[in-house]
Amino acid sequence: MISVQDLGKRYGATPALDGLHLEVPEGTVHGLLGPNGAGKTTLVRILTTLLRPDTGQARVAGLDVRTEAARVRRRIGLVGQHAAVDEILTGRQNLEMFGRLSHLGARAATGRAADLLERFGLTEAAARPVNGYSGGMRRRLDLAAGLILSPPVLFLDEPTTGLDPRGRAEVWSAVRELAGQGTTVLLTTQYLEEADQLAGQVSIIDAGKVVAAGTPAELKAVVGDRIEVVARHAGDLPAVAALLGPQARVEADELRVSAPAADRVGALTHAVQALAEAGIDIADLGVRRPTLDEVFLRLTEKMEVSR
């Protein structure tokens, strides 16, 4: 449904995309994970015909985004990184306008707007100007605007950034529902957890390239949770490292020893027992989920090793 080959785009001397490849089969949710400046928005803008690539090929719904842009636009929905709705108009006026501009016809546009307002819990706020909406309401309106045409392909650029946990859960459930109906979704995010919740396949991009791809489970297995022990005395570090197994890593400055923990509870129980038996006095102990930064660092490290 989305097929990207060797896509390149540069701004002056900065390459925003640098030979990117991506395949998203029909009816799947694909997560695009990357830090600030990785090129996520640039990719989404190219695939939604807002930006021309310098090099490479990109097809959406079987159509070339460069030469068949008008037809691509009839098959996509876009929810950009920043809510793109008219602040002065009301929620209903916004959706009706986008419906008309999508050539639904006046009556159908009105009906579609009412349906979407209902579905996103905005019926009560429908007659109020958008500049009085909360961030979450605005995002939901933006999402509704992206769904006017019931597009077979939906692009979501960091749809939950800046939302509270409840707003996030609402967006997630909307995306799940769409995916359940067979919509192909390309979702960018900075949160591993979000990709984990929604996406069947994840690509991690950095500096305009895919640095790793797979299911969330595969990626987590590569990085995984880590058990961390902070010792009281530097002299104890080798003993602690020995207890945590052959993969233990010592950060002497911080008096910290860490090791992969595939089974969180098991790893904790084992460490507590082993440390008690050895009579080692420790300052702190815990199992930590890796942050996206660590996922990156680890994955890029791995790439370099395997090269």
Added chain:
Amino acid sequence: MRWALADGWTITRRDLAHWGARPGQFAVTLLFPVLITLMFGYLFGGGLNVPGGDYRSYLMPGMFTMTMLFGLETTFAAVAADARRGITDRFRSLPMASSAVVSGRAAADLLASALTLAVLMACGLAVGWRPEAGPGAAPAAVGLLLWLRFSLLWLGIYLGLRATGPEAVATVQILVWPVAFLSGVLVSPATMPGWLGALAEWNPLSATAAAARELFGNPGWESGSVAAEYGPALAVAWPALLTAVFFPLSVRAFRRLNR
């Protein structure tokens, strides 16, 4: 083609809905030129003598012209805000006629300027200004004024697409004043120091103001000046030139948003 018109109308209606949503702000837009007119007419006008009539009769066609220039700010600020807030991108991602984003805005702004002009003419009539020439001449004057406004649309759209920051809006808001003052809109360029006067005479606003004075049959100062000699011809030519330059440039700027 059908969609270009329908979509353009949808965008125009959006802009009209903005007026409805903010009636206060719209009223300020309409009344601002009236305020300026009263200020110049009564505060400064007392100290000015115009051959063959009073200052307020001289001033009104100038104020009409200046109001057309002020419209540039509205166009520029709205286009820049849409581009900055991502609304323009949303439009560009829809299967709509892409010309509509620009043509719809142009129609709405022209309508707003026509309305402002009507309010200001009513104000002029109230302070003693009268169109003295024949019945065909006054509509021709209105036509020339809107022609100037039309040409400024493309300049506003071009600038709005190229400079989207809020500071650019402030810059344009400030710069329209010297552009207006450096013309025959308020006083005769003949009273200005040599090279400034020459600049003012060639200002497109001077041509439109002089032509409007002639067509309305209002007193003018400009006898012997370029604007007085060729006023109507220049009032047609200047906006034609502006349109010829900035219409293609604004279309190009819109297309280049995808770079």
